[in-house]
Amino acid sequence: xxxxxxxxxxxxxxxxxxxxLGSILDALERKRxxxxxETLRAIELxxxxxxxxxxxxxTLPASRMTRAxxxxxxxxxxVIYRKPHNLRQGLRSLFRDEIPQVVxxxxxxxxxxxxxxxxxAAAGWWLINTYPELIGLVASEQMINGVESGKLWxxxxxxxxxxxxxxxxxxxxxxxxxxxxxxxxxxxxxxTFYIIAMNGFMLGAIFAFTHQHGMAGxxxxxxxxxxxxxxxxxxxxxxxxxxxxxxxxxxxxATRRESFRHAANKTSKVLLLCALLLVVCGFIEGYIxxxxxxxxxxxxxxxxxxxxxxxxxxxGRLFGREA
Amino acid sequence: MSSPQIxxxxxxxxxxxxTIAGPGSRSYAFIIDWHIRLLLALQWMLVGHLIYFGGxxxxxxxxxxYFLWVWLPTLLIYxxxxxxxxxxxxxxxxxxxxxxxxxxTREGDIPGAGALLLRNVFRLLDSLPLCYLVGLITxxxxxxxxxxxxxxxxxxxxxxxxxxxxxxxxxxxxxxxxTPQAADLIQELLDRWPALDEQNRATIAxxxxxxxxxxxxxxxxxxxxxxxxxxxxxxxxxxx
Numbered sequence: 063x064x065x066x067x068x069x070x071x072x073x074x075x076x077x078x079x080x081x082x083l084g085s086i087l088d089a090l091e092r093k094r095x096x097x098x099x100e101t102l103r104a105i106e107l108x109x110x111x112x113x114x115x116x117x118x119x120x121t122l123p124a125s126r127m128t129r130a131x132x133x134x135x136x137x138x139x140x141v142i143y144r145k146p147h148n149l150r151q152g153l154r155s156l157f158r159d160e161i162p163q164v165v166x167x168x169x170x171x172x173x174x175x176x177x178x179x180x181x182x183a184a185a186g187w188w189l190i191n192t193y194p195e196l197i198g199l200v201a202s203e204q205m206i207n208g209v210e211s212g213k214l215w216x217x218x219x220x221x222x223x224x225x226x227x228x229x230x231x232x233x234x235x236x237x238x239x240x241x242x243x244x245x246x247x248x249x250x251x252x253x254t255f256y257i258i259a260m261n262g263f264m265l266g267a268i269f270a271f272t273h274q275h276g277m278a279g280x281x282x283x284x285x286x287x288x289x290x291x292x293x294x295x296x297x298x299x300x301x302x303x304x305x306x307x308x309x310x311x312x313x314x315x316a317t318r319r320e321s322f323r324h325a326a327n328k329t330s331k332v333l334l335l336c337a338l339l340l341v342v343c344g345f346i347e348g349y350i351x352x353x354x355x356x357x358x359x360x361x362x363x364x365x366x367x368x369x370x371x372x373x374x375x376x377x378g379r380l381f382g383r384e385a
Numbered sequence: 386m387s388s389p390q391i392x393x394x395x396x397x398x399x400x401x402x403x404t405i406a407g408p409g410s411r412s413y414a415f416i417i418d419w420h421i422r423l424l425l426a427l428q429w430m431l432v433g434h435l436i437y438f439g440g441x442x443x444x445x446x447x448x449x450x451y452f453l454w455v456w457l458p459t460l461l462i463y464x465x466x467x468x469x470x471x472x473x474x475x476x477x478x479x480x481x482x483x484x485x486x487x488x489x490t491r492e493g494d495i496p497g498a499g500a501l502l503l504r505n506v507f508r509l510l511d512s513l514p515l516c517y518l519v520g521l522i523t524x525x526x527x528x529x530x531x532x533x534x535x536x537x538x539x540x541x542x543x544x545x546x547x548x549x550x551x552x553x554x555x556x557x558x559x560x561x562x563x564t565p566q567a568a569d570l571i572q573e574l575l576d577r578w579p580a581l582d583e584q585n586r587a588t589i590a591x592x593x594x595x596x597x598x599x600x601x602x603x604x605x606x607x608x609x610x611x612x613x614x615x616x617x618x619x620x621x622x623x624x625x
Contacts, residue, residue, distance in 0.1 A: 073565050091475055091495070112397035125569045133546070136401045136493060139393070143494045224449035230457060238509075245510040248533060319536055326537035330503045 069121060076114060080131075083111075087137045094147045108142055111135045154381070161331050162378030168332065171301035171308075178255065179262035179297055186266025194274060200267045209275050216284045216352055225348045233344025236292060237337050240299035244306065244333055248322070251307020258300040265293075287361040288346040290369040295336045295343070298376070302329035332376075339372050388544070389529060393493045401493050404544040406486040408524045411542055415517070418480030422466035430459045468505040472498045477545070487545040500538040507534030563621060567597050571618050583611060590614035597621060 246253025309325035374380035393401040433455035476488035511520030520532035
């Protein structure tokens with residue numbers, strides 16, 4: 063038999079095995095909970111495809127058949143080596159073990175970011191207290207005019223925007239700010255530092271400005287129910303961004319890229335919890351904070367209560383983690 | 386310049402070779418996806434508007450229902466198109482499918498939801514300052530043509546041309562006495578048929594037919610029209 067004849071005979075013998083390869087691979091990819099029989103069949107197919115691919119790579123290099131077999135082999139490889147999937151168990155492990163572990167590692171970063179935030183707020187307060195005319199740097203003209211005429215911009219906000227719309231726009235904005243504070247950590251942590259410092263500075267400056275007009279108490283009343291968790295969460299997201307930056311400055315792995323990937327993968331889990339906490343903050347800010355009839359004591363209870371829940375969630379105790 | 390490849394060693398000893406998608410394929414996929422998500426979002430907005438107002442008119446101060454039922458879903462479609470479809474389609478999106486690319490992990494596996502969400506979170510950075518400039522620069526400069534989101538999530542964009550159906554079909558021609566190499570060439574020609582000009586098609590088809598059907602005389606081949614040449618090639622492959 064000639065070489066071509068041998069090839070022909072071999073290809074003919076394999077046609078049946080390849081005929082519905084595409085649909086088999088589609089089905090294997092689509093499903094996540096394969097039976098033992100399906101798994102064994104996939105492994106057998108993987109071995110067979112490996113043999114076929116090895117053969118055609120030698121006999122028909124750079125042919126369409128080789129490319130097609132290589133493509134199918136790569137797809138099957140991906141299916142076989144896909145990590146096991148159990149959504150319920152995965153989420154439980156994420157919230158009970160993985161996130162608290164990362165938060166523990168982030169403790170130093172959280173303290174540092176909180177300090178940066180507090181110092182920036184103090185700087186903002188000092189600056190506007192000393193040079194009140196600089197308030198134009200951080201507040202809009204409309205806000206300034208309102209406060210100067212004795213009216214906080216948060217008053218009557220529900221007459222302009224309904225609570226539902228306000229909540230959704232606030233939570234979307236807060237989540238975007240947290241994500242941004244995290245991702246700009248890629249600039250060796252400087253991006254995160256800037257975001258945190260700017261937010262702290264603005265908060266301090268606005269409080270100083272309202273204090274000058276005797277309205278700081280009113281602003282505090284507006285902020286207290288949602289602000290404790292909101293600001294804490296932004297600090298946590300900032301700490302995650304700082305860790306991202308540190309992974310590039312002081313790599314923990316062989317290369318900076320590997321170190322960055324490892325840090326991003328680890329810290330991003332915290333971001334998921336931050337987003338969930340901010341969703342509730344958004345609803346508090348939309349429904350409770352602007353309501354003038356909601357008493358201060360109740361605001362404090364909501365604010366502290368949600369903050370305690372946040373601490374419980376970050377430490378994992380809320381999800382059954384032992385101390 | 387050939388596309389970079391990564392080779393993954395497997396327990397069977399047969400390596401998996403993945404061709405990395407370059408900036409062109411990435412951009413092509415993105416542009417298709419961008420148009421799809423924009424059209425979907427606009428479509429929802431239009432339909433939602435028509436249902437909400439019962440026509441194209443609009444009151445000056447629409448109520449919260451308009452925001453929640455028209456604007457919010459529109460924004461959700463636009464911003465969550467990539468993460469949701471990448472998770473649902475296992476590393477693909479309609480645009481990626483059309484461009485013949487897909488997302489895989491550095492080990493060649495299908496990425497998990499966490500990795501896909503993470504690579505999408507970093508779009509915020511990759512899209513800066515406009516038109517994905519940061520992402521495009523990193524794609525051009527990095528060895529594996531990855532954007533920052535891919536670096537963070539440990540993912541790659543690889544070529545995913547699924548030509549297995551036609552390739553294996555051409556193998557079936559081995560039954561009709563064609564060598565796999567000849568079947569391969571005929572299939573390649575038929576695939577590229579629409580892109581070739583009339584004269585080139587005919588020349589290549591006659592050369593191939595002369596090789597696989599030595600009994601046909603040169604005069605007879607010269608008399609065959611382009612469409613007849615194509616029919617003969619298809620018949621040779623045994624395809625319907």
